[in-house]
Amino acid sequence: MTTLMAILIGCLYAAAIYMMLRRSMVKLLIGLILLSNAANLLIFTVAGLERGVPPLIAKGAETVVGGSADPLAQALILTAIVIGFGVLAFAVVLLHRAYEVIRTDDMNEMKGTD
Amino acid sequence: MDMSVLIALPVIIPLIIGALSLVALNNHGVQRILGVLGTAAVLVAAIVLIWQTWLNGIKVLEVGSWPAPFGIVLVSDLLGAIMVLLAAITGFATAVYSLKTVRKRFERFGYYPLLHLLLAGVNGAFLTGDIFNLYVWFEVLLVASFALLIQGGERAQMEGAIKYVTLNLLSSALFLTAIGLLYGLVGSLNMADIAVRLQQVEDPKMVTLVAMLFLIAFSIKAAAFPLFFWLPASYHTPQVAVSAVFAGLLTKVGVYALYRVFTLMFTGEVDFTHQILLWMAVFTMLTGVLGAASQYEVRRILSFHIISQIGYMMLGLALFTPLALIGGVFYIMHHIIVKANLFFVAGMMYRLGGSFELKQLGGLYKKHPGLALLFMIPAFSLAGVPPLSGFFAKFILIKAGVEAQAWWAVAIALFVGLFTLFSMIKIWNEAFWKKAPEPAIEVPAPYRNTALYWTTGLLAAMTVAIGIFAQPIYVLAETAAQQLLEPQRYIEAVLGGAK
Numbered sequence: 001m002t003t004l005m006a007i008l009i010g011c012l013y014a015a016a017i018y019m020m021l022r023r024s025m026v027k028l029l030i031g032l033i034l035l036s037n038a039a040n041l042l043i044f045t046v047a048g049l050e051r052g053v054p055p056l057i058a059k060g061a062e063t064v065v066g067g068s069a070d071p072l073a074q075a076l077i078l079t080a081i082v083i084g085f086g087v088l089a090f091a092v093v094l095l096h097r098a099y100e101v102i103r104t105d106d107m108n109e110m111k112g113t114d
Numbered sequence: 115m116d117m118s119v120l121i122a123l124p125v126i127i128p129l130i131i132g133a134l135s136l137v138a139l140n141n142h143g144v145q146r147i148l149g150v151l152g153t154a155a156v157l158v159a160a161i162v163l164i165w166q167t168w169l170n171g172i173k174v175l176e177v178g179s180w181p182a183p184f185g186i187v188l189v190s191d192l193l194g195a196i197m198v199l200l201a202a203i204t205g206f207a208t209a210v211y212s213l214k215t216v217r218k219r220f221e222r223f224g225y226y227p228l229l230h231l232l233l234a235g236v237n238g239a240f241l242t243g244d245i246f247n248l249y250v251w252f253e254v255l256l257v258a259s260f261a262l263l264i265q266g267g268e269r270a271q272m273e274g275a276i277k278y279v280t281l282n283l284l285s286s287a288l289f290l291t292a293i294g295l296l297y298g299l300v301g302s303l304n305m306a307d308i309a310v311r312l313q314q315v316e317d318p319k320m321v322t323l324v325a326m327l328f329l330i331a332f333s334i335k336a337a338a339f340p341l342f343f344w345l346p347a348s349y350h351t352p353q354v355a356v357s358a359v360f361a362g363l364l365t366k367v368g369v370y371a372l373y374r375v376f377t378l379m380f381t382g383e384v385d386f387t388h389q390i391l392l393w394m395a396v397f398t399m400l401t402g403v404l405g406a407a408s409q410y411e412v413r414r415i416l417s418f419h420i421i422s423q424i425g426y427m428m429l430g431l432a433l434f435t436p437l438a439l440i441g442g443v444f445y446i447m448h449h450i451i452v453k454a455n456l457f458f459v460a461g462m463m464y465r466l467g468g469s470f471e472l473k474q475l476g477g478l479y480k481k482h483p484g485l486a487l488l489f490m491i492p493a494f495s496l497a498g499v500p501p502l503s504g505f506f507a508k509f510i511l512i513k514a515g516v517e518a519q520a521w522w523a524v525a526i527a528l529f530v531g532l533f534t535l536f537s538m539i540k541i542w543n544e545a546f547w548k549k550a551p552e553p554a555i556e557v558p559a560p561y562r563n564t565a566l567y568w569t570t571g572l573l574a575a576m577t578v579a580i581g582i583f584a585q586p587i588y589v590l591a592e593t594a595a596q597q598l599l600e601p602q603r604y605i606e607a608v609l610g611g612a613k
Binding site: 087 | 293
């Protein structure tokens, strides 16, 4: 399963970079979305893929007995998703506004400040 | 009161002040007063913090009383406290400068709340002892900077902002990836704890791989070669107060993060990692200064010089000797004040001369000799003319380079210093010395500049003071560098329960 996830994450990173290298603003945006999702899945996978073992302490015990899923990684992903959502929402508005001002979605035509 | 609460103040005050000014969004007077008072309060807190850190060593605050390494810690070591103080100085100067330069339209669209949020993010990044928390603070300051960058909505701003946003989001994603891999490797997020556990990792190649991911992520933020292209495309587009606070602080957060991770965590394969840093530093210096030579717009020249100066700071980290780190810390102290000041002066040149283009400017020396003096001090300090602050910063670094026998780096550093002087003289000749071009461009009606002169004058006085009192500043930088070179102290302060 981990191998499968690793391949999937690799594909996501590759697709994201490919999309970001295109000229269209919309594809740039899709690239950014894929990139943040790829990073989230990566954290999810490196923390260990566990099934059906919630990190709950049994009644009477002091610590978790046996293996359990890592809750910290999921907390990280949750934070990263929220941040990513906010930032991407900003990016959508920015690109929309940029399109209204510049009247093109071709990144190659945005060289005025270079 | 427990003094460790003090560490949180530079983060909490801007957040509270930012929230208050959001409430007073339509009341410009209240917003401005809050801006000046709030940043002044942070300045006081920062001075007390650095004083306490100087007297009592590294201070730690366990947020919510969760013990390290499980909870998030805020750590104030000397480097962090110095950075917070510099951020507070820049923030205060920006707030005063904004009184007379920020348009009412921008104030209504949340200029002040965004500025406070930015400063909170910057201070949070300097003080946190948790690597994921560092990512969160990076995002906080990024979001605020995005919004500040596009206030005004002009075409150039949009074009610049798309590049700025895209490359910074790419950098954040790489940073997050690196954190993920590091967590998978050592199972901790507390930086001191990570440093301990990294020594027990069996596969040093994997550690170096993660280190390289951090290097790329932070180098984008610091605008190091070859990842700096977003900076000259965007930094000259917003209003001057925003450019100045960006120029002073934002890239330096990246530099600070590099200093932090490559002195505390990734010191296992110094030969490899710091060799790469050295080459990056050399090329960053060189490309930045050559880029500036080809520009004829004041803010763009200054933007390219940010890049070349970042190279010097990275050089200090790359050489990784005690003297080099002292030089690096000294350089950061000198640079933040000088760079923000140069942008402030550029804004005044625009208001008094009517343009940012060197070809359209002229005759400013005759009309405004005070401004000419205020330009000369930071400009010559940037180029490293004695007895100003930049001379000592460069001198320490170059001496460290000679001692480490990094001849190429030393040669390039000297050459870049010369070219910096060339750029500054170019601005001087064109804007101040030559006669005003005919026909003269229209300058808006005269207005009172007192606040602007006070801001730039104060920063220029600091530049002179760092030059004159170089010895005490050197001792401060030396102590900060010692703490960086002995990460054991940081680790003990965080994990040993010492508060």
